[in-house]
Amino acid sequence: MIELKMDRLEFSFMEVHPQARFSIEFQRTLRIPDDGTDYPLPPGLGRFPLKHVDDFAETLSSAWRSHGGVMLPMYRSEAMWLNFNSSYISERETEYPFAVKVATGKICAVSGESWSNGLSSRPQNYLVVPRQPWLDGYCVEKGIIRQFVAMPLAAGYTAEEQLTGAADVGGLQIVAYPMRREVFERRFPEVRQRFHMAKARSAMRSWDAVAGDMGLAPGGRMRQEIYTDPFDIRDWDQSASSRCFVHIANSLVWQSITGSAPPSPPPTSKQYAKAGLPWFEYYGETHAVDGAKKLGGLKSVATLGKQMGDVPLPENESVNPAHIVKLRPKLKPNQVREEVF
């Protein structure tokens, strides 16, 4: 079951295990320059507002109504990353694991393959949560992604249009599969009496305390690994999936659909870097998947714009992120943090 709470999609699989829950939020961020340089991770500038499409059925297209799900507003000057959150289960000293598939315009962001039901391991077409703390774009090379940036559908830029030649779907598609209960209980036996649910300290990526149809297109390059599945593909309960279609509306039409104003536009990379605000690097310790050939062959928005004689990005100047904060995987509640020395 998926619920929408505080602009988060909350997935729960009570039928599998009472603690099988996690949430996804869509973080707003700046567009990193699309200039061939590999950038560090940009910050989270707050959650995109999410609404049920059913609440605005009379103002939406029939395609959106039939897809169901939720919608969010996005400017062309901004980008998105997905933030995965799970609760720490103290008596088992772990979070409940999930396999999560993410597609844009029904093109898998990890494998580049067209949408299909179920999980595959060769090539891996999913992320493993909580091992994967976030996803910022398309896996184009091992350790490199191209940022998710919004472009109007049917202008030729989206991953969907570049790979299928059609602008039929747009948006984001997400499906989650929980680990099988018996596998979870075997792999993570109870190590102490059930005490209370403590929230794991998550690595934060914020610096301050922490219809027009749009589709997602590949933007600038960023250093981010997509981690391989440390479990067996049979460990996932593929009979218990929950999925959600996330529609993307141009911020300018959001107000006319919902009657509420979209968030104000984000700063540009240049403004952000100039203010000396931090960028981030994440050091996970696990193996990363190779980039998907199909995704590696995608042309970035800037490259494609140049070829089409279009200026798709109002501003795309290179920046030099001077202030980089290093992040490590979440610590368990009592784990001592180790730094580089």
Place this chain on the structure above:
Amino acid sequence: MSTTFGNFIRLRREKLRQKDAGYSVRQVAGRVGVQPSYLSKVERGDEPPPSEKTVVALAKELGEDADVLLALAGKVSTDLAEIIRRRPQLFGQLIRELKDMPNHAVLRLVREVRDGEW
């Protein structure tokens, strides 16, 4: 029904009046926009409960919940009636199903994100 409503209003008003003389029949009637004699008759059950607008004003004046007072007056607020009129089958069925559910269960009612055809 009307006696229950009248009684409730009178008890509530008199309780407030013990601390504040502004809760006399005359003054409350003035603030909700009715004649004192009319309010007096309503309190005694000699007149049926007043209009929705007056019940809502009374609720506000006496610090009571408008929906509760409307229910005592045998009425349903216009906005609720409108919600049901807009989707009569859905809400009719929903409300009948919720009829015997305990409060905590009703409060836990969740709304799933609807999945459609992709």
